[in-house]
Amino acid sequence: xxxxxxxxxxxxxxxxxxxxxxxxxxxxxxxxxxxxxxxxxxxxxxxxxxxxxxxxxxxxxxxxxxxxxxxxxxxxxxxxxxxxxxxxxxxxxxxxxxxxxxxxxxxxxxxxxxxxxxxxxxxxxxxxxx
Amino acid sequence: xxxxxxxxxxxxxxxxxxxxxxxxxxxxxxxxxxxxxxxxxxxxxxxxxxxxxxxxxxxxxxxxxxxxxxxxxxxxxxxxxxxxxxxxxxxxxxxxxxxxxxxxxxxxxxxxxxxxxxxxxxxxxxxxxx
DNA sequence: ACTAAATGATACCAATCTGGTATCATTTAA
DNA sequence: TTAAATGATACCAGATTGGTATCATTTAGT
Numbered sequence: 663x664x665x666x667x668x669x670x671x672x673x674x675x676x677x678x679x680x681x682x683x684x685x686x687x688x689x690x691x692x693x694x695x696x697x698x699x700x701x702x703x704x705x706x707x708x709x710x711x712x713x714x715x716x717x718x719x720x721x722x723x724x725x726x727x728x729x730x731x732x733x734x735x736x737x738x739x740x741x742x743x744x745x746x747x748x749x750x751x752x753x754x755x756x757x758x759x760x761x762x763x764x765x766x767x768x769x770x771x772x773x774x775x776x777x778x779x780x781x782x783x784x785x786x787x788x789x790x791x792x
Numbered sequence: 793x794x795x796x797x798x799x800x801x802x803x804x805x806x807x808x809x810x811x812x813x814x815x816x817x818x819x820x821x822x823x824x825x826x827x828x829x830x831x832x833x834x835x836x837x838x839x840x841x842x843x844x845x846x847x848x849x850x851x852x853x854x855x856x857x858x859x860x861x862x863x864x865x866x867x868x869x870x871x872x873x874x875x876x877x878x879x880x881x882x883x884x885x886x887x888x889x890x891x892x893x894x895x896x897x898x899x900x901x902x903x904x905x906x907x908x909x910x911x912x913x914x915x916x917x918x919x920x921x922x
Numbered sequence: 923a924c925t926a927a928a929t930g931a932t933a934c935c936a937a938t939c940t941g942g943t944a945t946c947a948t949t950t951a952a
Numbered sequence: 953t954t955a956a957a958t959g960a961t962a963c964c965a966g967a968t969t970g971g972t973a974t975c976a977t978t979t980a981g982t
Contacts, residue, residue, distance in 0.1 A: 663793055665880035666902050668941065672884070674898055688957065702942060708959065721950025722956040737901070750795035754802070767921045768804055771867070772796050775912045782905045791897045798970065818928065832971060838930065851979025852927040 665779075669744050672698050673706050677740065677788055680716065681732040686725035706744060713743030732792070738784035748783075750776040795909075799874050802828050803836050807870065807918055810846065811862040816855035836874060843873030862922065868914035878913075880906040 666674075676692045693703040707726050711718045715735055716726040728735065741748070751772045796804075806822045823833040837856050841848045845865055846856040858865065871878070881902045 663795060663875070663878060663880070664882045665793060665905070666898070667882050668884055671882060671898070690957080699942060701944075704958075705942090711958085718958060719950085720948075720956095720958045722954090723951055724949080724957045726958090737898075745793065748793060750793070752794045752797050752801065754798055768796070768801070768867075771916045771920070775795070775909060778912065779905060779909060782908065786901045790901070820928080829971060831973075834929075835971090841929085848929060849979085850927095850929045850977075852925095853980055854928045854978080856929090 665741070665783075667745065669702075669706055670741055672696065672703060673710060673740050673744050674737070674788075674791060676703060676707065677710070677715070677728070677732075677735065678791055680726055680728055681788055681792065686719060686723075686727050688725040691725070710740070710743050713739070715739055715743055728788075732788040735788040736784045737786040737788075737791070738780060740788075741783060748776055748780060750779075795871070795913075797875060799832075799836055800871055802826065802833060803840060803870050803874050804867070804918075804921060806833060806837065807840070807845070807858070807862075807865065808921055810856055810858055811918055811922060816849060816853075816857050818855040821855070840870070840873050843869070845869055845873055858918075862918040865918040866914045867916040867918075867921075868910060870918075871913060878906055878910060880909075 675696050676698075679692055679696070680687050689704040689707050690700055692698075692707070693700040696703070707716065707718070710716045711726065714729055717729045718724065718726050751769060753766075753769060805826050806828075809822055809826070810817050819834040819837050820830055822828075822837070823830040826833070837846065837848070840846045841856065844859055847859045848854065848856050881899060883896070883899060
């Protein structure tokens, strides 16, 4: 099970580059030095923009900038944007159907672990990853 | 990202049933009440046996018993047996090739989180999930 | 001795997820 | 007007996962 997939990895590197640059960077400009295929990075940057982590400007000379300071962009934000929310728990009965769900001890334990991971992952910011 | 896949879920339920029974239970006997396809449960039980979590006896009247007390079988053991070891970190450069690897801040952070999850997951035992 | 019940070991298949590719539309600076 | 850039989709190939099928081997019971 991967918490950090390639796409998350790419996203972190790209955002770190944007943070360092201080000015708008295009997807193409980000992809080349990182050795990432341009279309892939574009898709990632689009997801980050949709999630409100970056702001984009279109047209010639456009690109991406951070929507807020690096210290307020967490690894958790990035993971959520690129991969969707964490769901550690694949209940076989899909939650609703399991008559034991309330009392299912495994669910409770796993939910607690998931919560801890979210806390950890939110505590790491882009500023820490500079 | 799922920590608890269906197979892990099945494994936990099956092991809990074995623990409650106190005697050997066959894969068929375990599958039916849990509503799990027999061949799937057999594969899972085989993996658990290979990992030394259960002991199996073959032939007529055979089945599976816990290889050690439920309090000494952790959720981590079960996950490792069914899914392989946790690897949160998908380094794009595969570790060896990344010249920044030592200093890669993301790796360090993620490794720390992974370690915490392992601790948590090892702390939960089958006895807690009875 | 024979048979039925059970695990061990594989091989295979379908669905989903993930990384990567391709296209077209839209916006904007030069 | 044009080139450079993002927005939005649609698509494809490989890996993973859940599920199926098969055959060999072991063992208890008759």
